Amino acid sequence: MKKEKTLYISDLDGTLLGRDARLSRHTTEIIRRLIKEGMLFTAATARSMSSVTLLEELEIQLPCVQLNGVLMYDFPTHSYNGCTPILPEDARKVVDILHRFDRMSFVYKADETYGLHVEFERLSNDVEREFFEVRKDKDYKSFGQVKNITVADDDRVIYFTMVDEYARLKAIYEEIRKIAGVRATLYSDNYSDLYFLEVFSSNATKAKGMQRIKELTGADKVVAFGDNLNDIEMLESADIGIAVGDAAEQTKECADLVIGNSYEDAVALWLRENFNG
Numbered sequence: 001m002k003k004e005k006t007l008y009i010s011d012l013d014g015t016l017l018g019r020d021a022r023l024s025r026h027t028t029e030i031i032r033r034l035i036k037e038g039m040l041f042t043a044a045t046a047r048s049m050s051s052v053t054l055l056e057e058l059e060i061q062l063p064c065v066q067l068n069g070v071l072m073y074d075f076p077t078h079s080y081n082g083c084t085p086i087l088p089e090d091a092r093k094v095v096d097i098l099h100r101f102d103r104m105s106f107v108y109k110a111d112e113t114y115g116l117h118v119e120f121e122r123l124s125n126d127v128e129r130e131f132f133e134v135r136k137d138k139d140y141k142s143f144g145q146v147k148n149i150t151v152a153d154d155d156r157v158i159y160f161t162m163v164d165e166y167a168r169l170k171a172i173y174e175e176i177r178k179i180a181g182v183r184a185t186l187y188s189d190n191y192s193d194l195y196f197l198e199v200f201s202s203n204a205t206k207a208k209g210m211q212r213i214k215e216l217t218g219a220d221k222v223v224a225f226g227d228n229l230n231d232i233e234m235l236e237s238a239d240i241g242i243a244v245g246d247a248a249e250q251t252k253e254c255a256d257l258v259i260g261n262s263y264e265d266a267v268a269l270w271l272r273e274n275f276n277g
Contacts, residue, residue, distance in 0.1 A: 008042075009210050010042075011234075014227035014244070032058050034275050035060065049140035065206055069084065071083055071084075087181050088157070106119070180202070225270075227243060232250070232251055232254045244259060
């Protein structure tokens with residue numbers, strides 16, 4: 001009888017990573033060994049190239065879903081093999097709403113080789129200032145401060161992201177949700193008391209990225225791990241959706257299974273016990 005092939009895919013922050021936003025040595029050792037034994041494993045994250053740096057030690061052999069499904073990064077070839085931009089007219093609608101609320105975000109634009117250029121008008125809080133300081137000198141992402149964000153017809157806008165208090169972002173979120181061509185997610189930051197608001201094409205989701213990798217690998221089923229509201233669709237679309245114990249309550253309610261806490265290597269320990277089992 002042919003052995004069933006399973007794809008395992010995990011969110012990073014709050015799920016696979018510890019409280020220090022890094023892979024623990026124990027998690028790294030377990031997952032790297034299981035991949036060498038034939039486990040099909042990859043990640044689906046809201047991060048972009050920073051996820052590649054974090055995951056290099058795992059020696060992943062599959063594509064990785066980045067920016068909540070906007071980009072697909074291929075580890076074996078060290079290149080992008082997919083991008084889902086926002087239509088220019090929809091991106092302009094998002095910009096108009098943000099200007100109306102006097103709250104502009106980081107705006108990601110991709111060139112033809114998927115190089116990322118991030119524009120912003122101002123930095124609104126310490127978390128955004130830290131986000132900028134950590135990433136401003138990275139080779140894979142350039143930053144530019146402008147007086148007014150604009151979107152030209154030939155701009156490839158792929159992502160908006162901002163972090164702020166929930167009450168300040170909720171009204172913006174509700175307005176952006178009315179734009180048919182985009183998807184907005186509002187969820188808590190794993191490392192502060194603030195919330196992230198992220199906007200991307202309605203054709204880009206972690207769930208769709210997961211499905212694409214399933215088709216590429218010929219997997220029979222998918223097991224997905226997550227913790228936050230932006231993981232819910234992926235968990236519900238997987239054959240088995242697993243939430244970590246310290247996940248958002250709404251995410252746990254949507255999962256098939258709840259395991260241990262992210263900061264206690266829960267995903268890696270579950271994989272060790274259940275891969276091939």
